[in-house]
Amino acid sequence: xxxxxxxxxxxxxxxxxxxxxxxxxxxxxxxxxxxxxxxxxxxxxxxxxxxxxxxxxxxxxxxxxxxxxxxxxxxxxxxxxxxxxxxxxxxxxxxxxxxxxxxxxxxxxxxxxxxxxxxxxxxxxxxxxxxxxxxxxxxxxxxxxxxxxxxxxxxxxxxxxxxxxxxxxxxxxxxxxxxxxxxxxxxxxxxxxxxxxxxxxxxxxxxxxxxxxxxxxxxxxxxxxxxxxxxxxxxxxxxxxxxxxxxxxxxxxxxxxxxxxxxxxxxxxxxxxxxxxxxxxxxxxxxxxxxxxxxxxxxx
Amino acid sequence: xxxxxxxxxxxxxxxxxxxxxxxxxxxxxxxxxxxxxxxxxxxxxxxxxxxxxxxxxxxxxxxxxxxxxxxxxxxxxxxxxxxxxxxxxxxxxxxxxxxxxxxxxxxxxxxxxxxxxxxxxxxxxxxxxxxxxxxxxxxxxxxxxxxxxxxxxxxxxxxxxxxxxxxxxxxxxxxxxxxxxxxxxxxxxxxxxxxxxxxxxxxxxxxxxxxxxxxxxxxxxxxxxxxxxxxxxxxxxxxxxxxxxxxxxxxxxxxxxxxxxxxxxxxxxxxxxxxxxxxxxxxxxxxxxxxxxxxxxxxxxxxxxxxxxxxxxxxxxxxxxxx
Numbered sequence: 001x002x003x004x005x006x007x008x009x010x011x012x013x014x015x016x017x018x019x020x021x022x023x024x025x026x027x028x029x030x031x032x033x034x035x036x037x038x039x040x041x042x043x044x045x046x047x048x049x050x051x052x053x054x055x056x057x058x059x060x061x062x063x064x065x066x067x068x069x070x071x072x073x074x075x076x077x078x079x080x081x082x083x084x085x086x087x088x089x090x091x092x093x094x095x096x097x098x099x100x101x102x103x104x105x106x107x108x109x110x111x112x113x114x115x116x117x118x119x120x121x122x123x124x125x126x127x128x129x130x131x132x133x134x135x136x137x138x139x140x141x142x143x144x145x146x147x148x149x150x151x152x153x154x155x156x157x158x159x160x161x162x163x164x165x166x167x168x169x170x171x172x173x174x175x176x177x178x179x180x181x182x183x184x185x186x187x188x189x190x191x192x193x194x195x196x197x198x199x200x201x202x203x204x205x206x207x208x209x210x211x212x213x214x215x216x217x218x219x220x221x222x223x224x225x226x227x228x229x230x231x232x233x234x235x236x237x238x239x240x241x242x243x244x245x246x247x248x249x250x251x252x253x254x255x256x257x258x259x260x261x262x263x264x265x266x267x268x269x270x271x272x273x274x275x276x277x278x279x280x281x282x283x284x285x286x287x288x289x290x291x292x293x294x295x296x297x298x299x300x
Numbered sequence: 301x302x303x304x305x306x307x308x309x310x311x312x313x314x315x316x317x318x319x320x321x322x323x324x325x326x327x328x329x330x331x332x333x334x335x336x337x338x339x340x341x342x343x344x345x346x347x348x349x350x351x352x353x354x355x356x357x358x359x360x361x362x363x364x365x366x367x368x369x370x371x372x373x374x375x376x377x378x379x380x381x382x383x384x385x386x387x388x389x390x391x392x393x394x395x396x397x398x399x400x401x402x403x404x405x406x407x408x409x410x411x412x413x414x415x416x417x418x419x420x421x422x423x424x425x426x427x428x429x430x431x432x433x434x435x436x437x438x439x440x441x442x443x444x445x446x447x448x449x450x451x452x453x454x455x456x457x458x459x460x461x462x463x464x465x466x467x468x469x470x471x472x473x474x475x476x477x478x479x480x481x482x483x484x485x486x487x488x489x490x491x492x493x494x495x496x497x498x499x500x501x502x503x504x505x506x507x508x509x510x511x512x513x514x515x516x517x518x519x520x521x522x523x524x525x526x527x528x529x530x531x532x533x534x535x536x537x538x539x540x541x542x543x544x545x546x547x548x549x550x551x552x553x554x555x556x557x558x559x560x561x562x563x564x565x566x567x568x569x570x571x572x573x574x575x576x577x578x579x580x581x582x583x584x585x586x587x588x589x590x591x592x593x594x595x596x597x598x599x600x601x602x603x604x605x606x607x608x609x610x611x612x613x614x615x616x617x618x619x620x621x622x623x
Binding site: 045141199231 | 323324326327330331333334335337338339340341342343344345346347348351352354355402403406407409410411415424427428429430431433434435436437438439440441442444445446487490491494518519520521523541544545547548549550551554555575578579582583593594597600601604605607608609611612
């Protein structure tokens with residue numbers, strides 16, 4: 001208003017109204033409606049999260065009977081009570097095998113990408129390939145492990161499950177490690193080289209320790225993602241109704257147990273599936289919160 | 301050896317001459333090891349593709365491209381085709397995207413455009429990230445025992461009142477159907493669209509926003525006519541990544557789609573997806589059937605590779621423009 005008053009418009013042009021009222025009604029209504037819509041959309045995204053967490057906790061808590069869930073096997077059809085201790089061990093086994101394969105592999109590959117081969121054609125190709133691999137459906141990692149491990153060895157095994165999970169984890173670890181290494185200031189590298197360190201000494205003694213918190217974050221996130229995947233384990237680790245510590249034999253895992261127990265019509269099994277689901281959600285949430293905790297620590 | 305000529309180190313001064321000291325040998329060995337593993341990591345994708353192709357040769361020879369257009373899956377006569385599964389995969393992903401794109405972009409705008417203070421948006425953004433952490437098998441069991449019973453009246457309502465629309469017609473609606481898979485997939489992919497769209501909006505030059513506002517556009521007109529077109533490549537790539545995720549999601553589809561080998565225009569009827577087919581049939585499959593399932597996996601691989609590579613290329617182009 002003030003501006004319009006102070007500066008009279010040239011002849012032939014009407015005074016400009018610059019107040020808010022000048023905006024036509026439909027434009028203001030549009031704004032209000034759209035703002036309202038985004039609020040509704042945000043609620044629409046949060047409601048399923050709340051519903052899932054609530055549903056899983058309510059149904060799961062009733063079924064979690066300590067310590068039998070850890071110490072007992074699932075009941076035979078028709079009976080009740082029991083646990084899924086074997087599936088927890090199986091999950092730890094497959095994750096352990098996968099980590100042994102994927103962590104050193106991924107971290108060392110990422111060291112090349114971030115430290116030695118930065119900007120080279122090879123590094124770019126490898127990064128592209130890893131990014132595409134991240135998008136490959138998890139079930140195809142399972143088919144892959146089936147055809148390279150299960151068929152030659154002749155039976156389902158915890159090891160083949162670990163291979164499938166390793167394929168899933170590898171690109172995540174490569175990307176996370178690379179990002180962690182790139183966060184380390186270049187001055188630290190120059191200082192190390194300046195006092196005569198070889199590149200190996202520089203990486204091992206300076207860069208890796210400095211990047212460690214971010215590196216661990218990446219690995220924990222990859223583990224959290226892998227812990228919840230059932231698809232790659234369906235025809236690799238398969239399932240097992242008994243205790244098994246042998247990596248060359250099939251093992252039960254929490255995600256696969258949830259799948260099999262939720263689609264069979266026995267109430268006791270379904271209740272165990274809920275308890276396992278709660279357990280799995282708790283594990284995965286702990287992983288992702290732990291990852292956040294690590295990422296806050298800075299050692300440089 | 302070419303490796304010894306790699307950078308770092310000086311030749312002129314005798315005291316700094318390259319000698320095969322243990323430290324130097326370790327250094328070169330380490331360099332070679334990381335290079336080998338980097339190439340190895342890059343080759344895993346190729347290996348996965350080739351291995352899936354090799355495992356499906358038998359089915360490829362037997363059925364050829366007709367596999368894509370055949371709608372029978374008959375282990376007795378050993379005739380296999382994945383047309384219903386391709387249809388189911390596309391329909392469920394389409395339903396998921398139809399919901400997730402407007403919602404995802406809307407939420408991203410809500411979180412970045414300062415409608416509400418930071419101390420409200422930060423926890424919301426954190427909660428949305430947690431959705432990604434929920435295992436899909438947990439969403440599946442929640443779908444079976446909570447969402448299906450909850451939505452059954454809604455499906456009946458749709459069928460009775462809008463049954464004249466082919467998508468909602470076709471006999472009594474079933475609890476396990478294409479629509480519920482699409483709904484749960486939408487929940488899973490919405491965080492992907494939100495997070496990438498958000499970071500796209502955050503890196504847009506502020507001058508775009510202020511310029512548009514200075515011309516007299518309202519905040520929403522700025523968003524719709526300036527920011528969304530400017531960030532379109534980011535939004536499109538997020539949609540492609542989300543599509544890739546939706547097509548490849550196994551557990552939700554296997555647990556909720558109903559695993560019916562049929563093509564039904566009605567989304568309230570059960571169907572199948574490529575992933576649900578593999579998950580449900582693999583356990584008791586004979587040799588040719590395993591090969592046919594591998595072929596189905598190959599089809600899925602091609603679909604997801606196309607989508608992911610497009611997404612990756614868009615992201616790259618976008619990043620180059622930014623710099």
